Amino acid sequence: xxxxxxxxxxxxxxxxLIMAIILTSFGVAAYATWGERKVAAVMQDRYxxxxxxxxxxxxxxxxxxxxxxxxxxxxTNSTKFLFLLAPFLFMLTALMTSAVIPWGPDIALANGKTFxxxxxxxxxxxxxxxxxxxxxxxxVMIGGWASNNKFSLLSSIRSASQSISYELAMGVSxxxxxxxxxxxxxxxIASQQHGFWSNGYFTWNFFKQPLGFLIFFVCSIAEMNRxxxxxxxxxxxxxxxxxxxxxxxKLGLFLFAEYINMFIGSAxxxxxYFGSYNFPGMDALAASIHPIxxxxxxxxxxxxxxxxxxxxxxxxxxxxxxxxxxxLMNLGWKSLIPLALINMLLTGAAxxxxxx
Amino acid sequence: MxxxxxxxxxxxxxxxxxxxxxxxxxxxxxxVIFLILTFFAISGHYLLLNAQFLAIxxxxxxxxxxxxxxxxxxxxxxxxxxxxxQKSWLVQLAGVISGGTLFLVIIAxxxxxxxxxxxxxxxxxxxxxxxxxxxxxxxxxxxxxISSVLFLTAMIGAIVIGKKEAE
Numbered sequence: 001x002x003x004x005x006x007x008x009x010x011x012x013x014x015x016x017l018i019m020a021i022i023l024t025s026f027g028v029a030a031y032a033t034w035g036e037r038k039v040a041a042v043m044q045d046r047y048x049x050x051x052x053x054x055x056x057x058x059x060x061x062x063x064x065x066x067x068x069x070x071x072x073x074x075x076t077n078s079t080k081f082l083f084l085l086a087p088f089l090f091m092l093t094a095l096m097t098s099a100v101i102p103w104g105p106d107i108a109l110a111n112g113k114t115f116x117x118x119x120x121x122x123x124x125x126x127x128x129x130x131x132x133x134x135x136x137x138x139x140v141m142i143g144g145w146a147s148n149n150k151f152s153l154l155s156s157i158r159s160a161s162q163s164i165s166y167e168l169a170m171g172v173s174x175x176x177x178x179x180x181x182x183x184x185x186x187x188x189i190a191s192q193q194h195g196f197w198s199n200g201y202f203t204w205n206f207f208k209q210p211l212g213f214l215i216f217f218v219c220s221i222a223e224m225n226r227x228x229x230x231x232x233x234x235x236x237x238x239x240x241x242x243x244x245x246x247x248x249x250k251l252g253l254f255l256f257a258e259y260i261n262m263f264i265g266s267a268x269x270x271x272x273y274f275g276s277y278n279f280p281g282m283d284a285l286a287a288s289i290h291p292i293x294x295x296x297x298x299x300x301x302x303x304x305x306x307x308x309x310x311x312x313x314x315x316x317x318x319x320x321x322x323x324x325x326x327x328l329m330n331l332g333w334k335s336l337i338p339l340a341l342i343n344m345l346l347t348g349a350a351x352x353x354x355x356x
Numbered sequence: 357m358x359x360x361x362x363x364x365x366x367x368x369x370x371x372x373x374x375x376x377x378x379x380x381x382x383x384x385x386x387x388v389i390f391l392i393l394t395f396f397a398i399s400g401h402y403l404l405l406n407a408q409f410l411a412i413x414x415x416x417x418x419x420x421x422x423x424x425x426x427x428x429x430x431x432x433x434x435x436x437x438x439x440x441x442q443k444s445w446l447v448q449l450a451g452v453i454s455g456g457t458l459f460l461v462i463i464a465x466x467x468x469x470x471x472x473x474x475x476x477x478x479x480x481x482x483x484x485x486x487x488x489x490x491x492x493x494x495x496x497x498x499x500x501x502i503s504s505v506l507f508l509t510a511m512i513g514a515i516v517i518g519k520k521e522a523e
Binding site for chain 1: 383385389392408409412413415416419420421424425427428431432484485
């Protein structure tokens with residue numbers, strides 16, 4: 001019998017937090033599908049889903065039920081194990097990034113301990129995000145290959161080259177931000193953006209790195225495989241691409257993971273550039289109300305920012321047409337990477353000569 | 357046995373098992389996936405040695421980029437277990453001998469080292485990016501810059517090879 005020295009309060013607290021985050025992600029992703037249809041409907045002058053429940057609010061549940069009830073088909077010539085593994089892998093990588101996001105400020109408990117609203121404060125948080133994002137392509141690649149279908153294979157190859165190309169510009173644009181913050185921990189970056197205004201300038205990184213944010217944003221959309229960068233599923237050429245052969249809830253996992261990616265990606269962008277859970281006048285508010293209530297307000301502000309970001313990404317999807325493949329590669333390699341490098345140089349020069 | 361030892365043995369079994377899987381599996385795609393798992397196990401070992409940065413960079417660079425390219429090439433060539441050419445026994449023998457020689461050299465090198473310095477368990481900040489950066493840009497700056505020039509050369513070489521010949 002091995003007795004391990006384990007802090008049960010810590011373990012249970014973290015387990016509860018992980019469950020809460022995962023369930024929230026599922027909830028947000030489910031209602032993001034409803035939101036996307038409503039946004040599309042508004043932009044195309046239609047009603048959108050309005051039959052299931054008030055304003056069609058029960059539509060995601062109906063869709064989920066439908067996906068569960070569908071017949072499950074596994075193609076005869078597929079590589080069965082990998083075919084089954086791929087959707088779960090895709091979902092896993094979509095959810096894993098949430099571990100390092102600080103969802104709110106620390107809560108001071110009555111017994112003197114603090115409870116952090118972050119699953120793991122890893123010292124290299126942002127690199128962890130990058131690691132998981134770079135693994136995200138495996139779900140698509142393995143799924144597309146294991147289906148034994150030409151369109152799926154083409155799609156998985158497209159997706160892999162797209163994600164490798166855009167990861168570069170994403171990394172370089174982030175270096176400029178990291179030079180300013182001097183830390184890789186997302187918690188540290190979030191707390192540096194405290195409030196809204198200090199020392200005669202905005203504290204949010206967006207105002208210090210507008211070009212960096214633009215590059216990061218474009219690359220994130222490309223990494224999420226969202227339109228106008230959804231070359232991997234591209235209905236008109238590839239018939240939905242890598243999930244062409246999938247049916248039932250396995251297809252559901254692929255589609256669902258895309259919305260979870262969008263949610264978590266927005267959370268990362270808000271944390272890095274839009275002040276995380278910070279808002280103007282938070283110090284004055286913190287002094288006047290109960291700390292737990294303050295934490296709840298901070299978390300709500302964070303989620304409001306994420307929602308705004310998600311809606312903005314949806315607007316882009318329903319506004320812009322899809323890129324052609326060579327345009328996509330040209331944009332990534334010949335525009336975004338040089339821009340990101342220039343941005344890095346400018347930031348370095350500014351730190352060296354202006355801020356000292 | 358404390359929790360570090362349990363993790364060490366788990367990761368060791370995983371690393372060696374997956375490494376054997378790379379060599380023994382017939383399907384090249386399975387080999388690549390085993391190799392990715394091996395990288396994960398090695399990253400776990402880095403974490404046990406308090407080298408967080410090295411662990412995550414190992415995943416980003418090897419599992420996230422290089423293995424994606426491997427998988428890419430294998431998928432494009434459509435290598436399957438039945439299309440794999442059967443090599444003659446002479447080639448197989450040559451492979452065994454050269455691999456065995458390399459193994460011997462590694463064992464000889466490790467046995468010469470003697471007792472390896474044990475990392476202090478309480479020095480938790482030894483592999484953090486701040487310390488690593490300071491060491492790289494002060495004590496080892498020359499080697500660091502030289503290796504970056506080497507990478508640049510490799511990149512230019514790849515572009516030169518990949519460039520289309522002018523008609």
